[in-house]
Amino acid sequence: MFSKACEYGIRASIFIAKNSFEGKLVSPKEISEEINSPKAFTAKILQALVRNDLIKSVKGAHGGFVIDKDAIATIKLTQIVEAIDGDKIYSGCGLGLEICDENHPCPVHDKFKVIRDELKHMLETTNLEELALGIKSGASFLKI
Amino acid sequence: MFSKACEYGIRASIFIAKNSFEGKLVSPKEISEEINSPKAFTAKILQALVRNDLIKSVKGAHGGFVIDKDAIATIKLTQIVEAIDGDKIYSGCGLGLEICDENHPCPVHDKFKVIRDELKHMLETTNLEELALGIKSGASFLKI
DNA sequence: TATAAATAGGATAAATTTATCCGAAATAAA
DNA sequence: TTTATTTCGGATAAATTTATCCTATTTATA
Ligand code: FES
Ligand code: FES
Numbered sequence: 001m002f003s004k005a006c007e008y009g010i011r012a013s014i015f016i017a018k019n020s021f022e023g024k025l026v027s028p029k030e031i032s033e034e035i036n037s038p039k040a041f042t043a044k045i046l047q048a049l050v051r052n053d054l055i056k057s058v059k060g061a062h063g064g065f066v067i068d069k070d071a072i073a074t075i076k077l078t079q080i081v082e083a084i085d086g087d088k089i090y091s092g093c094g095l096g097l098e099i100c101d102e103n104h105p106c107p108v109h110d111k112f113k114v115i116r117d118e119l120k121h122m123l124e125t126t127n128l129e130e131l132a133l134g135i136k137s138g139a140s141f142l143k144i
Numbered sequence: 145m146f147s148k149a150c151e152y153g154i155r156a157s158i159f160i161a162k163n164s165f166e167g168k169l170v171s172p173k174e175i176s177e178e179i180n181s182p183k184a185f186t187a188k189i190l191q192a193l194v195r196n197d198l199i200k201s202v203k204g205a206h207g208g209f210v211i212d213k214d215a216i217a218t219i220k221l222t223q224i225v226e227a228i229d230g231d232k233i234y235s236g237c238g239l240g241l242e243i244c245d246e247n248h249p250c251p252v253h254d255k256f257k258v259i260r261d262e263l264k265h266m267l268e269t270t271n272l273e274e275l276a277l278g279i280k281s282g283a284s285f286l287k288i
Numbered sequence: 289t290a291t292a293a294a295t296a297g298g299a300t301a302a303a304t305t306t307a308t309c310c311g312a313a314a315t316a317a318a
Numbered sequence: 319t320t321t322a323t324t325t326c327g328g329a330t331a332a333a334t335t336t337a338t339c340c341t342a343t344t345t346a347t348a
Contacts, residue, residue: 001145001233004336007240014251027294041337047296060345061293077252089145096151098288107158107275107284108221115263122255131251140251144242148306171324185307191326204315205323 006084009045011035011142013080016055016065017072017132025064036143045084052083072132078123090120150228153189155179155286157224160199160209161216161276169208180287189228196227216276222267234264 002010012031019026026034028043035042046065049055054075055067067075081089093100094112102109134140146154156175163170170178172187179186190209193199198219199211211219225233237244238256246253278284 001236001238002240004240007238010252011239011250038337040339043295044297044337050295057295058345059295059343061291062346063294063344065295092145094145094151095155095286096146096148097285104288105284106155106286107278108154108270109284111266111270115259115266118262119259122259126252126255134251140249140253141241142239142250144248182307184309187325188307188327194325201325202315203313203325205321206316207314207324209325 002081002089003085005041005045006081008035008037008042009049009084010077010080011037012042012046013049013055013067013075013128014131014135015142017067017075017128018135020067020069020072021132021136023066023069025058025062025066027064031065034142049080049083052079054079054083067128073127073129075128076124077126077128077131078120081123090116146225146233147229149185149189150225152179152181152186153193153228154221154224155181156186156190157193157199157211157219157272158275158279159286161211161219161272162279164211164213164216165276165280167210167213169202169206169210171208175209178286193224193227196223198223198227211272217271217273219272220268221270221272221275222264225267234260 015034032039032042050057055065094108095106097106159178176183176186194201239250241250
C-alpha cells in the first residue's frame with residue numbers, strides 16, 4: 001500500500017507529535033528505536049518532512065525534531081503520504097494504465113475508484129493529534 | 145497498491161478470458177502487445193498463474209494460454225492477486241508493523257482495516273467474466 | 289573561542305522488484 | 319521422423335527501493 005519510507009515517515013511523525021505535546025525534541029536515534037526502523041534511513045525521511053514543512057528540525061547541540069504544538073491537530077496523514085510517496089496513490093490506475101481516466105477506464109476502474117477515494121478521504125480527515133493521543137493513552141502502538 | 149507483476153497478471157488474465165470465450169488461445173507475444181507489458185516478464189507471471197491452476201497452458205506448436213470457459217465466471221480477482229502478491233494486502237499492517245492485530249493495533253488500524261476489508265470484498269466479488277465482457281463491449285481498456 | 293552534540297547531505301551498498309536472454313522440453317504437422 | 323512452433327525454467331541484467339556510512343555544517347555551552 002505505502003512504501004516503507006512512507007510507513008516509517010508516518011510512524012516517526014506520530015512519535016514526534018507525541019513528544020512535542022510535552023515540548024520535547026527527539027533525535028533520529030530515539031525515533032528509530034521507538035518505531036523500530038533503520039536509523040539513517042529514517043533520518044533521510046525526516047529531512048524530506050522538514051523540507052515539506054511538516055516537522056521542524058533544530059540543528060546543533062540539544063537539537064532534534066519537533067512539531068509546532070498548534071500544528072499537530074492540523075497536519076493530516078495525506079500531507080505526510082504526499083510528501084513521501086507523491087500522489088500516485090490517489091490518482092494512479094489500479095491496474096497500472098498510464099492514466100486513470102473516466103473516458104478510458106480500465107476494467108476495474110469503477111470499483112477501484114470507490115476504494116481509492118475512501119482511502120483518500122480517510123487520509124484527508126485523519127490528523128496527527130488523534131493518532132498521537134492513541135499512542136499516549138496506550139490504545140495503539142508504533143512498533144513490533 | 146498492487147505490484148507491477150500483479151497488474152500485468154490481472155490484465156493478462158482478462159485478455160486471456162476474453163479470447164477464451166471464443167475458444168482462442170493466445171501467446172505471451174500477443175498478450176504483451178495487447179496489454180502493453182514486457183513480454184518475457186509477462187510470460188513468467190503467466191507461468192505462476194498456470195501453477196496456481198488459474199489459467200491453462202497448451203505447450204508446443206499452436207499452443208498458448210487459455211481459461212476453461214466455465215471457469216471464467218468463477219475466477220475471482222482475489223485468486224490472481226493472491227497467486228502473485230500473496231495475502232499481505234489483506235493481512236498486512238498499513239504502517240508496516242510486523243503483525244496486524246486487534247490487541248496490538250497501530251494508530252491507524254481501525255480506519256485502515258475498514259478500507260482493507262472493502263478492497264478484499266471487492267476482489268472477492270469481482271470475477272473475470274464481468275471484466276472480460278467490459279473489454280469485449282468496448283466499455284473498458286487494457287492498455288495506455 | 290574551543291568543544292561537544294546534533295542535523296544535513298553526498299556517496300555508496302544491499303536488497304528487492306522488474307525485465308531480458310537463451311536453451312530445454314513439448315507438441316502439432318509436414 | 320524431422321521441422322517448426324510454442325511454453326518452461328534457469329541465469330542474468332537493469333532499475334528501483336531500502337539501508338548504511340562518513341563528513342560537513344550548525345549551534346549550545348563550557
Ligand atoms: S483507469 Fe484503472 S483505476 Fe481508473
Ligand atoms: S496494526 Fe496496523 S493496520 Fe492493523
